[in-house]
Amino acid sequence: MLEIGNIKLxxxxxxxxxxxxxxxxxxxxxxxxxxxIVYTEFVSANGIIRENQRTLDLIKFTDDERPIGVQIFGEDPESVSQSALFLKKKYNPDIIDINYGCPVPKVTKKGAGSAAMKDLCRMEEITAAVVEAVGDTPVTVKMRAGWDEGNIVSAKAGEVLEKIGVKAITLHPRTTKQQFRGLSDWNHIKELKQTVNIPIIGNGDVKGYDDYMRMIDETNCDGVMIARAAMGNPWIFKSILCGLEGKPYKNPTLEEKTLLCKKHFHLLKDAKNETQCVNLSKKHFGYYLKGFNKASDWRIKFMKANNVNEVEELLDELIKYGAAYKEE
Ligand SMILES: Cc1cc2nc3c(=O)[nH]c(=O)nc-3n(C[C@H](O)[C@H](O)[C@H](O)COP(=O)(O)O)c2cc1C
Structure with a gap:
């Protein structure tokens, strides 16, 4: 069983x-x-310290989400450690994760996100300050393999991070320069796993059970983190678990997908204001509603919705369509 600090997954x-x-x-x-375990999106350390309401809204979670990690990013040890301490006191997440992977120039130009991959001293200082500030809350790191192809530093960074007391590392083995292009190079996950003794979580291009098994076999990593393949497809977790347990797995029918859209919409309605709810519904339905006859027509209909009532009415129509749909 995967354990991160005192958290058993x-x-x-x-x-x-x-x-x-x-x-x-x-x-x-x-x-x-x-x-x-689930994570918040990356949250700005400066925004947290300033108690910016929009930043703090990104952190809110409920107890049924536990164990949960809150991910923070920032450019200097003082602000990142202060924000971590604030988080611990106010929200007490199970894990505090530091982002050293974001390749967006707006973030890296300031020295935050994956800028740390070309400045391991800064990474060391920020991480050490956070570990010291939050005491018994496990601190983890999510990073890239290096700044560019000629400067792969993940194994070296791993050694440094382990010494500081980081409890696990997630590696997305693309470089900063690579952004999302090409494939992630899982050899870097293997190398990191061979270098350190803390759990290593592999990430990058896992789209189903076969990829999951291949990543575990090729890298010996302790867990697998999934991002893009879960968008509109949270069933991916179930499908991999069925594979691991030797249980049969069937892809969701369109009716099941439409019912999940409705559930997702209601969760959004409870958690957000009307504009956010409508916009986020459109975004997520764009991922759920793919690969069936008239899928693009449905996506367009939702894109035209102006308020929650219109989304709700369309959802009811969609559910009827889904119930009558003959799977190919
Ligand atoms: C829309 C989007 C937003 C992302 N935001 C974050 C983020 O806030 N923090 C982070 O560490 N990585 C972020 N990532 C990177 C993913 O967590 C992950 O490392 C990357 O997508 C590779 O995994 P995948 O191949 O399973 O998608 C984001 C990726 C996408 C597609």
Missing amino acids: KTPLLLAPMAGITDHPFRVICKEFGAS
Whole structure:
């Protein structure tokens, strides 16, 4: 069983932090489908310290989401450690994760996110300050393999982080320069796993059970974190778990998908204001509603909805369509 510090995870499957995606409703759903731990999207240390309401809204979670990790990012040891301490006192998350993976220039230019991959001293200082500030709350790190192809530093960074007292590392083995292009190079996960003794969570391009098994076989990593393949498809966790337990798995029918859309919508309605709820419903339905006859027509209909009542009416129509739909 995968253990991160004092946290025992029921499955080796983790939902990755994703900005604009992994909010409370989506996290609750992924938990129900078998993700053992979920993460907030990355949250600015400066925003936390300033108690900016929009930043703090990104952190809110409920007890049924536990264990949960809150992910923070920032450019200097003082602000990141202060924000971590604030988080611990106010929200007491199970894990505090530091983002050293974000490749977006707006973030890296300031020295935050994956800028740390070209400045391991800064990574060391920030991480050490956070570990010291939060005491018994496990601190983890999510990072890339390096700044660019000629500077792969994940194994070296791993050694440093382990010494500081980091309890697990997630590696998305692309470089900063690579952004999301090409494939992630799982050899870097293997190398990191061979270098350190703390749990290593592999991430990058896992789209189902076969990829999961291949990543475990090729890298010997302790757990697998999934991001893009869970968008509109939280069933991915269940499908991998069925594979691991030798149980048969059937892809969801369109009717099941439509019923999950409705559930997702209601979770959004409870958690957000009307505009956010409508916009986020459109975003998520764009992922759920794919691969069936007239899928694009349905997506367009939802895109045109102006308020929650219109979304609700369309959902009821969609559910009828789904119930009558003959799967090919
Ligand atoms: C829309 C989107 C938002 C993301 N936001 C974050 C984030 O807030 N923090 C983070 O560490 N990684 C973030 N990532 C990166 C993912 O967590 C993950 O490392 C990457 O997508 C590779 O995994 P995958 O192949 O399973 O998608 C984001 C990725 C996407 C697609």
